Every structure is written in structure tokens, then in C-alpha cells.
Amino acid sequence: MLHSEENVEKCWDLICAGVKQHEIAKTLRLSRSTTSRLCRAAAKKNGNVDHRRFLREHGAYENLMQFLFPRIEFGTKDDCWGWKSGKKPNGYGSVNFNGTGYQAHRAVYECLVGPIPDGLVIDHLCGNPGCVNPYHLKPSLQAENLLRRASKMDYPHGAP
Numbered sequence: 001m002l003h004s005e006e007n008v009e010k011c012w013d014l015i016c017a018g019v020k021q022h023e024i025a026k027t028l029r030l031s032r033s034t035t036s037r038l039c040r041a042a043a044k045k046n047g048n049v050d051h052r053r054f055l056r057e058h059g060a061y062e063n064l065m066q067f068l069f070p071r072i073e074f075g076t077k078d079d080c081w082g083w084k085s086g087k088k089p090n091g092y093g094s095v096n097f098n099g100t101g102y103q104a105h106r107a108v109y110e111c112l113v114g115p116i117p118d119g120l121v122i123d124h125l126c127g128n129p130g131c132v133n134p135y136h137l138k139p140s141l142q143a144e145n146l147l148r149r150a151s152k153m154d155y156p157h158g159a160p
């Protein structure tokens with residue numbers, strides 16, 4: 001019961017919404033150790049990333065979260081999450097953090113999922129350039145990205 005898929009999903013949603021682990025424990029009415037296990041399971045299942053290692057490696061993480069989150073129109077995993085701050089004419093969100101300009105969806109992806117491997121672009125599986133929902137973002141090679149854009153197929157809506 002405690003380790004149900006549903007709980008793992010809930011944990012991930014809360015992690016994505018920037019809720020801290022002790023608050024997740026309270027929300028789900030679980031012990032801290034169970035919550036910690038579920039959070040690890042959620043991060044592994046949903047992106048196979050070590051969330052906390054990323055946290056440690058990025059000293060600016062807390063600041064970046066505090067900076068990015070008020071600018072995100074959070075929704076469910078299936079909804080596109082709108083970017084409430086600056087946008088480029090091409091529809092991509094843009095953001096300045098500590099004097100450096102970033103594309104909003106890349107900043108959010110790195111914040112919530114992990115570093116984007118060198119040489120990869122972030123593809124919008126939903127086809128909405130203003131979306132910053134990490135479930136709709138997938139690192140891919142530029143060639144794949146162009147190919148996907150060129151195809152007229154509907155984009156799968158949800159986790160890659």
C-alpha cells in the first residue's frame with residue numbers, strides 16, 4: 001500500500017511542485033523514512049536521476065527554485081505548465097538568473113530533473129514551446145528534434 005505506484009506518482013508530483021520532503025510526509029501522512037524511500041523511488045522511476053546528488057552539486061539550487069517556481073503555472077503531469085515570465089518571439093520562455101540568460105524550459109528541466117547532457121537539446125513532446133512541464137520535455141539530439149518537428153504526427157502527451 002505505502003509503496004504503491006500511486007504514492008510514487010504523488011511524491012513525484014510534489015517533488016515537481018517544489019514541496020520539501022518533510023512537507024510531502026505531512027501531505028501523504030507517511031513517516032519520514034517511508035517518504036524518503038518513496039521520493040527516491042519516484043525520482044528513479046520518473047527520470048532515473050539522483051535528485052539529491054544534483055541538489056548538492058548545484059549550490060544555487062534553492063535560489064534557482066525560489067526564483068523559477070513563482071514564474072511557473074503548475075498543473076498536473078499531463079497539463080502544459082505555462083511560463084508566466086518573459087517570452088521570446090518564438091514562444092520559448094526566457095529567464096535571467098545571476099546575470100545569465102537561460103531558456104526557461106531548460107532551466108526548469110535542470111532544476112527538477114537534472115543536468116542536460118552536453119550536446120543535447122530539449123525537445124517539447126507536447127509541441128508547445130512555452131511549456132516547462134518536465135514530463136513534456138525530453139533531451140534529444142538536434143537531428144531527432146528536427147525530425148519530430150517535421151513530422152505531422154500528434155505528440156504523445158505525458159512522460160517520455
Ligand SMILES: [Zn+2]
Binds near residue numbers: 079081128133136
Ligand atoms: Zn507541454
